[in-house]
Amino acid sequence: MRPLADQNRTEPTTFSSCDRGNVAVIFGLSFIPLVLMLGAGVDYGRAVSTKSNLQQATDSAALAVAKTIVATTTNQQAQSQAQVYLLTNVRNAVAVVTKAEISADRLTLCLDSTAQIPTTIMKIAHIETITTKATTCAQTPGGMNGTYEIALVLDNSGSMSKSAGGKSKIAALRDAATSFVNNIYSKTTDVKMSIVPFSAGVRVLDPSVSSNRTLSWIDVNGNNSQHWLVFGDGSLVAATAKAAAKTAGFTSRFDIFTKLKSLNSSWDWGGCFEGPKYPLNVSDTAVDTSNAETLFVPFLAPDEPSTKDKYNNSLYTNNYLAETGGSCSGTVTGDWKLLTRACKYGKPKKDGSGAGPNSSCPTSSSQTVLQLTATQSTITTKISGLTENGYTNLHEGFMWGWRTISPTGPFAAGRAYATKDNHKIIVFMTDGFNNWQSATSTVTGSAYQAAGYYSYNGTANQRFPDGTATNGNGVNYQTTLEAAAGSSTDYHDTSRNMQDELTLEACTNAKTAGVEIYTIGFSVPVDPIDAQGLKMMQDCATDANHYFAATDVDSLNAAFASIGSGVGKLRLSK
Known part of the structure; x- marks a missing residue:
């Protein structure tokens, strides 16, 4: 028999077992709040990041849309335009412009926006989203300072007949370009514009005028x-x-x-x-x-x-x-x-089914270049008649656009490059990329265009880059493409690279001369521009802020609307 003291002693093992059960219960009860606290921290961090992104995007939208405001612009129109920019620039959230308000003097635009951020761990507590908000106002002094010479270089190739969602691409272009012209003229009368429609070639002059x-x-x-x-x-x-x-x-x-x-x-x-x-x-x-x-x-x-x-x-x-x-x-x-x-x-006799001597030359009178003019109605009338046909030659279009605002030849219509407060601007828009029809197993390697043939019976084409330009890619395309004559190999892709090189060298030289270049790649989902084509348009532009990618009617309108060169220095006032 054990002593009484021993009978009343509590066994350590029994107490230890009870303690483990209590700790498990306490930990279990505290686990869910702990997870929610950690999850809230993660989701809150994402919300803070999104709020910063939303504010920047709302600021950018206000600055862009404020440039486009004219006497007839409504708050709803401004809100719709701002929404396009917001959707492009806000990441990982559903962003909405909830309000746009234009001041009575038309010089200030204020925007309110919200973004819904999907939660991750906080969904456990049935909190599906976090809402963040942004407010901003953009103010412009109004008007445009100085004088302006603007060349609108517009793709009129056959693919412009395809749908952009609701209307054809050419119809969307006519509307967007017309709005652009009206917008500019609502701000200044010190402007001249030219219109350069292009496809495989450029109809530079009216051939019915004998003096031309x-x-x-x-x-x-x-x-x-x-x-x-x-x-x-x-x-x-x-x-x-x-x-x-x-x-x-x-x-x-x-x-x-x-x-x-x-x-x-x-x-x-x-x-x-x-x-x-x-x-x-x-x-x-x-x-x-x-x-x-x-x-x-x-x-x-x-x-x-x-x-x-x-x-x-x-x-x-x-x-x-x-x-x-x-x-x-x-x-x-x-x-x-x-x-x-x-x-x-000498005494020609018709034979065959070829297009004739004007193959690759646009035949519609509406596609004739409109040289620099200050008359707004003349410009908008020209735009309203634009039509589509043929292949795409970006280099040819760009060069004739540059020539229309040049102070030298052939038109010599522009002011001197050094003229104080004069702005030379090219707005360069395409829905495609350089595309020169090839012809394998021939003595030329291609169809005839403004640059001639790929090859002249095995002799180099002297209109092609020779690889010597300091701002070029170093490829001698004269030598590369002369091999197209008599070859069963299709040199189409090489010719495209060559035309891209010509285009980019021209863009670089124009920028060096002081020309400001805006580019628009009109790449709709059913007829997209490939990565090479979009990059070429980006590289042609003055900088990244001068390049726009449009995928439908609304974004094309937004692109033209945002090109407000010289509209005035915008600032954020709120």
Whole structure:
């Protein structure tokens, strides 16, 4: 029998067991609040980050939309425009502009916005979202200071007929560009604008005006080295080719057009020109009548051979004359000789189904370049008539846009580059990318465009970059593309890279000269611009803030609306 003291002693093991149970209960009861506290910290941190992002996005939206306000702009319109910017710039949340208010003097825009941030761990407590808010006001002194020369360089290629959601891309462009013009003119009268529609080529002049064929900057005597390359009986020596054309009775391409018009009334000169040799074709070079290389050659797509492949398919795209007709005597062999035979234009005889001498030249009178003018109604009328057709040649469009605001040639309509408080601006819009039709297993490698052919029977095209430009990519495209002649390899992608290089060198040179460049890539989901095309437009712009990507009608309107160059220095007032 144990002593009484031993009988009353509590066993340590029993007490220890009870203690563990109590701790488990206490920990279990405190776990859920602890998790919620930690979760609240995580979600609160995300809310703080989103609030900062929302404020920045709301500030940016206010600054952008404030530029576009005109006398007729409503609060609802401003709210809708601001919403487009907000959706683009707010991350990881659903953001909404809840209010937009324009001041009575039209100089201040205030925005309220909210963002709903989805929670993570706090959902345990049935808290699904956290709401954060932002408020801002943007104020502008109003008006535009200085004088402005603005070139609207607008893609009119065939793909502009496709839908942008609710309307065609060309219709959306007409509306957005018209609003842009009206907006600018509501702020200043010290502005001139030009409109440069482009596709595979640019219709520079109205061909129905006879004096447009004798302008001092046109190569009317056939002295430019590129004038007779495809009309010189096979010779690529400029003097020899010119002599061959003279023997056939021609002193300029206008003489050939006279003959062609007698055969088909639509085969008269279409108002387009070909590009100068490189690097004149990427710079703003003054026209010098004593230097034929600075003069512009009228565009004339040559008749191409009727040669077929083993499946009886035509190798060439533009056969429109009989190769042994005209004033020719005897026969020649070989596609290059057939293509460049000048005598077939003497008394031309129609043959084939090619588009003719204006292939790659826009044929609609509404696509003629509108040179610099201060008349608002003339500008908006031109925009209202824009139509779509053909391939895309961004380089050609950009260069003619630059030339319209140039103080030198060919139009010499712009003020001098150093003119105080004068702003030279290009707004450059496309829905695509450089696209030059190829033609494998031919002596040219391609269809004919403003830059000629990929190759001249294995001889280099001197209009292409030669890799020597300090601001270029170092690729000699003259050598690369001359191999396209006679090759079964498709050089289309190489030609695109070449045209991109021409475009970017031109953009760089224009910026160096003091031109401000805005670019818009109109890339709709059903017909997108690829990554290479979008990057080229980004690189062409003055900086990242001068580039806009539009994916539908609303964002195209927003892009044009935000391009408020010189509208005045905006500031945030709240």
